[in-house]
Amino acid sequence: MSEFAKPEEYGLADLLCSAASREVGDNEIVFAGTGLPMVAIMLAQNTHAPNLKLIFEAGTLDGRPPELPTSVGDARCEMGASRASGLYDAFSIAQRGYVDLGFLGGAEVDQYGNVNTTCIGDYLNPELRLTGSGGNPDINSFARRTVFIMVHEKRRFVENVSYITSPGWRVKKWPGGDIVPRQQLYGSAYRGGPSAVISTAGVFRFDEESGLMYLDTCHPGKTPSEIRDLCQFDLDISRVKGETAVPTREELRIIHEVLDPDEIFIPKVKKG
Amino acid sequence: MSTDKRITLQQAAEIIKDGSSLTFSGFTIWRRPMAIVFELIRQHRKHLHLIEVNGGSHTEFLAGAGCLDIWESCWVGHELYGKYGANISRKVADKQIIVEDYSHAEMMFRFAAAASGAPYAVTQTSLGTDIHNPEYDMLGRAGLRDGKRIAKHKYQFTEDPFFGAGSQVLIPAAKVDIAVLCVQQVGEEGTVRVNGQYYSDPEVARAADITIVMAEEIVPEEYLRRNADQNTIVSFEVNHILECPFGAHPTGMFGRYDVDGAFLKDFYGRTRTQEGFDEFANEWIHGQNHLNYLEKLGFQRMLKLKANSAMNYSPREKKGGK
Numbered sequence: 001m002s003e004f005a006k007p008e009e010y011g012l013a014d015l016l017c018s019a020a021s022r023e024v025g026d027n028e029i030v031f032a033g034t035g036l037p038m039v040a041i042m043l044a045q046n047t048h049a050p051n052l053k054l055i056f057e058a059g060t061l062d063g064r065p066p067e068l069p070t071s072v073g074d075a076r077c078e079m080g081a082s083r084a085s086g087l088y089d090a091f092s093i094a095q096r097g098y099v100d101l102g103f104l105g106g107a108e109v110d111q112y113g114n115v116n117t118t119c120i121g122d123y124l125n126p127e128l129r130l131t132g133s134g135g136n137p138d139i140n141s142f143a144r145r146t147v148f149i150m151v152h153e154k155r156r157f158v159e160n161v162s163y164i165t166s167p168g169w170r171v172k173k174w175p176g177g178d179i180v181p182r183q184q185l186y187g188s189a190y191r192g193g194p195s196a197v198i199s200t201a202g203v204f205r206f207d208e209e210s211g212l213m214y215l216d217t218c219h220p221g222k223t224p225s226e227i228r229d230l231c232q233f234d235l236d237i238s239r240v241k242g243e244t245a246v247p248t249r250e251e252l253r254i255i256h257e258v259l260d261p262d263e264i265f266i267p268k269v270k271k272g
Numbered sequence: 273m274s275t276d277k278r279i280t281l282q283q284a285a286e287i288i289k290d291g292s293s294l295t296f297s298g299f300t301i302w303r304r305p306m307a308i309v310f311e312l313i314r315q316h317r318k319h320l321h322l323i324e325v326n327g328g329s330h331t332e333f334l335a336g337a338g339c340l341d342i343w344e345s346c347w348v349g350h351e352l353y354g355k356y357g358a359n360i361s362r363k364v365a366d367k368q369i370i371v372e373d374y375s376h377a378e379m380m381f382r383f384a385a386a387a388s389g390a391p392y393a394v395t396q397t398s399l400g401t402d403i404h405n406p407e408y409d410m411l412g413r414a415g416l417r418d419g420k421r422i423a424k425h426k427y428q429f430t431e432d433p434f435f436g437a438g439s440q441v442l443i444p445a446a447k448v449d450i451a452v453l454c455v456q457q458v459g460e461e462g463t464v465r466v467n468g469q470y471y472s473d474p475e476v477a478r479a480a481d482i483t484i485v486m487a488e489e490i491v492p493e494e495y496l497r498r499n500a501d502q503n504t505i506v507s508f509e510v511n512h513i514l515e516c517p518f519g520a521h522p523t524g525m526f527g528r529y530d531v532d533g534a535f536l537k538d539f540y541g542r543t544r545t546q547e548g549f550d551e552f553a554n555e556w557i558h559g560q561n562h563l564n565y566l567e568k569l570g571f572q573r574m575l576k577l578k579a580n581s582a583m584n585y586s587p588r589e590k591k592g593g594k
Contacts, residue, residue, distance in 0.1 A: 034351060057376070058299045059469040070533075071351040073299035075526040075585040078468055086470045087299075087325060088384055091377040095397065118373065123408055129361035129371070134326065134347035137398040138377035164401045171400025173439075174429055182400060187438020189396045264352065 002250035018247035037103030102139035113168030113194035152199035169211025305454035354540025386479035451480030459493035462510030468526025
């Protein structure tokens with residue numbers, strides 16, 4: 001393990017990327033989304049998880065791209081892959097239960113890990129329509145663990161999201177809409193759910209019994225009470241383990257010299 | 273087969289009528305039939321019902337130009353070059369477009385059902401989300417669920433009757449009038465060879481009543497039949513073909529050219545308002561044809577996007593549209 005970087009040597013995006021990559025275990029099958037998660041997974045592939053299997057939602061299976069793709073549909077995904085096919089394969093593989101881990105994002109998250117990427121305000125009269133679900137709920141329904149990477153703002157960490165795009169630990173059972181534990185609804189298809197939220201303030205996990213979010217580690221320079229004040233719900237800060245581990249110099253070298261030299265997703269820290 | 277399947281770009285757009293339901297090949301900003309999308313806008317097509325596995329830049333062009341009444345899908349944006357679909361967003365807020373939300377896997381499985389002639393698919397994806405909220409059945413609210421082309425219900429909830437695997441969702445087949453594909457090669461008789469990820473192209477081609485294939489090149493059918501195992505779509509599923517080099521621009525095509533990120537960034541930045549969209553359309557679409565459009569882009573830009581044939585993408589195009 002290389003030395004940890006000094007505070008002036010890394011930026012927030014580096015910290016998130018490094019923290020996200022540490023969620024990946026070797027030999028795991030990982031579903032990649034576009035952007036920072038893709039860099040994080042490829043960072044893991046280049047460090048502690050050389051045998052991870054990467055799936056790109058658009059249809060590249062067991063991918064080992066020599067160059068960072070700009071999105072999952074990119075021609076850069078295919079080179080080195082076991083198979084390039086399509087979405088029917090990618091989603092069937094996920095529903096069949098092959099996927100260990102998925103990285104996702106969201107505009108809003110709530111105390112149970114429900115995520116909204118669909119609209120701001122009332123769905124029937126939206127203030128702002130966002131991108132929509134994409135594969136967020138699909139990966140989140142089928143993977144054993146999902147990790148959400150999000151910008152931390154008080155307006156984004158809410159008690160209950162206005163629209164559940166992607167299912168957390170307490171979800172709605174239709175047609176009635178009663179709130180039920182995720183396990184109950186998914187029955188024998190239940191494999192897991194959101195295991196972490198990595199925000200720009202800290203790393204959060206979920207209590208197995210209550211399904212409620214708690215603070216696991218604070219990013220350097222943030223205190224638990226500051227982070228609790230950045231949530232609209234009463235965040236559990238009683239289980240904090242300490243500070244989020246900072247990136248190592250070797251991780252920074254891989255991010256900036258090997259994976260993303262053009263700073264498409266991860267800007268370099270400006271010296272001086 | 274003696275029937276000639278060749279048509280022109282103009283004819284391709286004319287096959288799509290006011291009120292048609294349609295779908296496209298590709299994935300977000302890759303292999304979208306943009307030349308036909310632009311021709312639809314030139315021809316002022318209206319009341320289209322677009323049903324697609326995922327949206328992208330082409331969705332934004334059609335929405336901005338007022339061609340769409342209904343959009344059934346799961347996602348719209350320009351990936352790295354524009355973080356959401358500003359035109360869809362504006363038209364939804366103004367209630368000019370009905371959006372019916374399904375999840376990405378649900379859209380895929382709906383097309384797979386249609387492609388196999390099944391009335392519906394069954395899945396456990398997205399259980400517990402508001403995507404399944406009965407209050408948010410937008411086509412139902414609009415009174416459009418006639419049980420003919422538009423299913424009687426958005427969802428049906430059931431339990432697994434065979435293995436006791438718990439709650440299941442039934443999702444209706446995605447029935448569409450026309451699929452428009454944009455691919456690398458099509459043979460004279462309609463055999464399609466897609467290089468790279470084929471996304472959801474085989475399913476959408478089979479699901480549609482009429483399939484139009486726009487290719488970078490029409491090649492001798494016999495050439496494709498020499499290696500039938502490398503072909504993606506069977507000849508008789510394709511009704512019409514046309515050749516249109518760079519027909520996917522500004523979206524990208526595996527092995528041929530990259531996404532024109534700078535173009536998409538410019539489009540995204542300038543079309544947040546209707547006035548901005550109209551100005552952009554006047555500059556790039558109206559009064560143009562495909563050849564003028566390519567001339568306007570210029571050789572320098574096209575050569576920069578051109579893919580390296582060993583790598584299948586362009587090592588010259590600076591990623592990120594910078």
